[in-house]
Amino acid sequence: xxxxxxxxxxxxxxxxxxxxxxxxxxxxxxxxxxxxxxxxxxxxxxxxxxxxxxxxxxxxxxxxxxxxxxxxxxxxxxxxxxxxxxxxxxxxxxxxxxxxxxxxxxxxxxxxxxxxxxxxxxxxxxxxxxxxxxxxxxxxxxxxxxxxxxxxxxxxxxxxxxxxxxxxxxxxxxxxxxxxxxxxxxxxxxxxxxxxxxxxxxxxxxxxxxxxxxxxxxxxxxxxxxxxxxxxxxxxxxxxxxxxxxxxxxxxxxxxxxxxxxxxxxxxxxxxxxxxxxxxxxxxxx
Ligand code: FES
Numbered sequence: 001x002x003x004x005x006x007x008x009x010x011x012x013x014x015x016x017x018x019x020x021x022x023x024x025x026x027x028x029x030x031x032x033x034x035x036x037x038x039x040x041x042x043x044x045x046x047x048x049x050x051x052x053x054x055x056x057x058x059x060x061x062x063x064x065x066x067x068x069x070x071x072x073x074x075x076x077x078x079x080x081x082x083x084x085x086x087x088x089x090x091x092x093x094x095x096x097x098x099x100x101x102x103x104x105x106x107x108x109x110x111x112x113x114x115x116x117x118x119x120x121x122x123x124x125x126x127x128x129x130x131x132x133x134x135x136x137x138x139x140x141x142x143x144x145x146x147x148x149x150x151x152x153x154x155x156x157x158x159x160x161x162x163x164x165x166x167x168x169x170x171x172x173x174x175x176x177x178x179x180x181x182x183x184x185x186x187x188x189x190x191x192x193x194x195x196x197x198x199x200x201x202x203x204x205x206x207x208x209x210x211x212x213x214x215x216x217x218x219x220x221x222x223x224x225x226x227x228x229x230x231x232x233x234x235x236x237x238x239x240x241x242x243x244x245x246x247x248x249x250x251x252x253x254x255x256x257x258x259x260x261x262x263x264x265x266x267x268x269x270x271x272x273x274x275x276x277x278x279x280x281x282x283x284x285x286x
Contacts, residue, residue: 004024010036010065013062014054019233020051021240023092029099037088038052073156076103080158082109090158111134156182163187200215207286212229229286231286238274245284246284252277256275
């Protein structure tokens, strides 16, 4: 299979036409198989339930080549922070860091021992791993300020997990003066957006000059699709960047987790799978 680096994910095409991204969690040195892990989440938008209920051993699934938006950078020490099933890309990183003899530690926060994925595999990392169980005693809970304070100069931090966990880690680190370029994150699903105040707006295509209305209850991708204009999408929730489109005029209302704050402020591209417009018209470079 094509080689991959730690932190990579693949797009998986599921029964029913859904496409979802999953991090590869096997050792990047192994190229004879890819491994993903999918938590069954009844509250999900359908991907995890389709995987659990409709995919059977022996089935063939279409997948993309691996892509990496969450690469490991060289550092004197690496701090990996996993919340729940966010362990998957970090497990792959831990394998890579161990293989290269690099200095690292992994903190893995989960609900209970019974709900801890990869328990045995993680135990093999010995004292470089600390488990923090929600239902365990107070002494073993993740004391993030203390963990951050104990890191040597130049440490890079990687976090993956639910949105609330990532936001908590980032805000705690930033408040303690960690440089933004040493904080690396990967969301695996966006929090639901409040769409009650959404308004209709126009998009104009630079190539044809044609304008289309995006109603309050549709995304730009959906509105254009109805007129036969396809924008390639994958996650459809502003996480993967597949749909990224250049904006030539107008003001974007960014709703994604993909672009950085600086990129959003530049206002020259947006993710039409979820982002909208603050101005009445957006002119798109398509
Ligand atoms: Fe993933 Fe738009 S399709 S960000």
